[in-house]
Amino acid sequence: MxxxxxxxxxxxxxxxxxxxxxxxxxxxxxxxxxxxxxxxxxxxxxxxxxxxxxxxxxxxxxxxHRILSSCNTTRTGDCYDIIFTSSGTTPGIRSQHYVKSLSVYIESIIKSFEFFYGSIEKFKFLGFFPTDRKDSSLIYMVKHLIQKTYQNGSHFVPFPYSSNNYNKDIHLIPNRNNKNIFIFGLSFFLLDFIEKYNYLIPFSFKKKEYQNKVIIMETGGMKGKRKEIIREELHNKLKNFFCVKDIHSEYGMTELLSQAYAKKNGIFQCPPWxxxxxxxxxxxxxxxxxxxxxxxxxxxxxxxxxxxxxxxxxxxxxxxxxxxxxxxxxxxxxxxxxxxxxxxxxxx
Known part of the structure; x- marks a missing residue:
């Protein structure tokens, strides 16, 4: 069915x-x-x-186990489109999610996001993520959002950061095509960024027209790259740097295909399914x-x-x-x- x-x-x-x-x-x-x-x-x-x-x-x-429905789970045939693997930040075997239909995941990505934020076409996405992982469901999700809005100037922010990247990716926003800015990143990537450029907070960040047109979303924790801090401390650091009132969060995982979103204070809501x-x-x-x-x-x-x-x-x-x-x-x-x-x- x-x-x-x-x-x-x-x-x-x-x-x-x-x-x-x-x-x-x-x-x-x-x-x-x-x-x-x-x-x-x-x-x-x-x-x-x-x-x-x-x-x-x-x-x-x-x-x-290989968790699949309506598939022979004793062999490695082409009964799935992709395998997503967890980040492995804790010792032991990594989780693997055998995704039988990428089209279902793609629809979940778009439908979940648009349920909470409206059409993706109104955003320019800046992704603060490593791009070398090909088996991450989160990276796949952000890559898809960026590809679908490439004409808006969406792209991954190169890491490690340089002053050239800063001027190109951050200082010039809001951009000329008048799109809303959606900065989406792993918590430790965002912290690394604001610590490197804390002395360069652009005047544009403090303008009301900027604050009304930008969303900062963190996800994924520190991934073993930094000492864990409480959400309030993380959000305060991000709010102070980007001059925004609230920090948004995403809750998802390798083993699921849907995402829950929090628009402020870490209070999450789910899509209807x-x-x-x-x-x-x-x-x-x-x-x-x-x-x-x-x-x-x-x-x-x-x-x-x-x-x-x-x-x-x-x-x-x-x-x-x-x-x-x-x-x-x-x-x-x-x-x-x-x-x-x-x-x-x-x-x-």
Missing amino acids: NFKKKIFSILSKKEFYNLTWDIFRYQIKNNKIYKNYLQYLEVNPFEIKNISKIPFLPISFFKT MKIYIRDPEDPFIHIDNNKIGGIDIIDLSNYLSCPFISTQDLGKKINENEFEVLGRMDFSDMRGCNIMTPHFLES
């Missing part, structure tokens, strides 16, 4: 719930790893009556109420060709039905019940 059109045209909770059930049944039938996981848990999928009770696959499975739950720190199969801290579980329906029900290793809390915060990574030494989420069964 082709779910793509239905996923990106969801307009209501009812449509989301109905499509979630359809995709859950599709997963049971076509995703061997997920089906085995349910059997290991001794869960009868046909007895589940609420989507919050659907079992979420531990994200660590992307390190040990994505939903967040918070699981109990002591019982990973129970979801807890708003404003309580626990592990983040995600339904990402655009992931229907791999697995759309993912139990992450991120810590967070829901503020209300539509908003949530990401509070960091879980410390598994303090989390009970995590071992039972990750059975060591084979694909066969």
